[in-house]
Amino acid sequence: MLTDVDLPAPGLLWTRWATLGAALTGLGHAGVWSIDDRGAALDDRDTGWARFALLDGRRAVLYGSSSTSPSADQLDLLTGAPDWLPWDDLTPLTLGFVIWHENGRWSRVRYHDGLLDGMTDLLQPLLTADNTITALLAAAGPGGSREAASRLLALAVRAELTPDGLRELLGDAVDTGAALAVATRAGLVPGSSAPRIPPGRRPPMRRVRRLSQGEHDRLVWAAMQDATELRRPAPPDTDELEALILWLREHSPAGDGRCTLLAYADATSFSAQSGSLPPADEPGSERYAGFRRLTELVRTLRRAESDPRYGRWLYLRIETSAGGVQIERRYDSWPAWWHDDGVSGPWRTNLQEEMDGRLPAYRPSWVALLDPEVAYRPTR
Structure with a gap:
């Protein structure tokens, strides 16, 4: 089922988007509201992202x-969508909203009761001319x-934007070349014209994401926490192990050789968490x-202990004392002593690389969850 959406006409939405993008670019803030040969873009690390294209x-x-936006498994945003959408652009993405304009109206999939997609908050500066003027004034x-x-804004609507119009609002410091x-x-x-993309073609079969990137990560991490060691x-x-133990004793926080190391490492990343006696920095x-x-030291040890059959460890805990080590x-x-904040953890691509370097007999059962297809369900 589809429903209408109350949005400005595409031409007005485009002009407001581009005017704001030109002004911000002229002030040195390129990349938030922007224009390229595929259309308009918004990228805000705090609130989200959007793309807008004319056909x-x-x-x-x-x-x-x-x-x-709703999570990917709550709603298929492309059910009933027209064939001409840019399917090649849309299908790989984790989407929170998809809205299209045809026959004089904006449409989208009908949401469940109470479901909000965040689109109006994200595009608030564009929803009315007054909102855009307010956003331009804030930028100035x-x-x-x-x-x-x-x-x-009136000059932009008439496709007559000029350096003088930019300077009147933004002052002499504006980079009119970048803005224009x-x-x-x-x-x-x-003499210029807005870019337009060609109509797309609906794939005979398409993938619908049922898990967001974060949900897929947490699925893998939960399975790692439930797993047991093979x-x-x-x-x-090795000499590399002795070197690490010696360094930990030398950096004992109490100076008595007692020190705790909690570490995670893979081929490209390393992180450490504070144990009961974390290493102390040397004065000065x-x-x-x-x-x-x-x-x-940890990376060197991991390389030294690697084995083409059994693989390489991911987590390491070392507790030293003056005369002993565990x-x-x-x-x-994923060990219980490694804190899970629900947000950060091993990258699935890094884990896959590690698992590919082992014999199949030494790959844990959760390896199957690393397959990107786990996050999708096929649909017509």
Whole structure:
């Protein structure tokens, strides 16, 4: 089932988007509201992202995701969508909303009761001319006037945006060349035209994401926490292990040789958490010098203990004392002593690389969850 959406006509939405993008680019803030050969873009690390593209005639498509968008498994946003949407662009994405304009109206999939996609909050500066003028005035700062912002938007609507109009609102410090480059790409200056994308083609079968990237991560991490270690021989003692133990004793926080290391490492990343007795920095040492040295020692040990059959460990715990040491390695599971904040954890691509370097007999059962297809369900 589809429903209508109350949005400005595509031409008005485009002009407001491009005017705001040109002004911000002229002030050195390129990349938030922007224009390229595929259309308009919004990228805000705090609130979300959106893309807007014009097609032939009066057709257009608006899609993106905000921090309040529904999760991927709550709704198939492309059920009943028209064949001409840019399917190649849409299907790989984790989407929070998809809205299209055809036959004089905006439409989207009908949501469940109470479900909000965050689109109106994300695009609030564009929903009315007054909102756009307010956003332009905020960008201009104390030197701008509402009248100048209104005149700049009117020039853009007529595709007559000029350097003088930009300077009137934004002052002499504005980079009119950068601003006009955006305006030209957007069709806001005489002799220019807005970019349009060709109609797409609906795939015979498409993938619908049922898990967001974060949900897929947490599925894998939960399975790692439930897993047990496979049986494999302990690695032999090495000089690299002795070097790490010596360094930990030398950096004992109480100076008595007692120290605790909790570490995670894979081929490209390293992280450490504070145990009961974390290593202390040397007095007067450069900031992060100790962490860099610890990273080097752990990585060197991991390489030395690697085995083409059994693989390499992912988690390492070492507890030293003046005369002893306890070591725990985890190859296949997320240990209870490694804190899970629900947000950060091993990258699935890094885990897959590690698992590919082992014999199949030494790959834990959760490896199957690393397959990207786990996050999708096929549908017509």
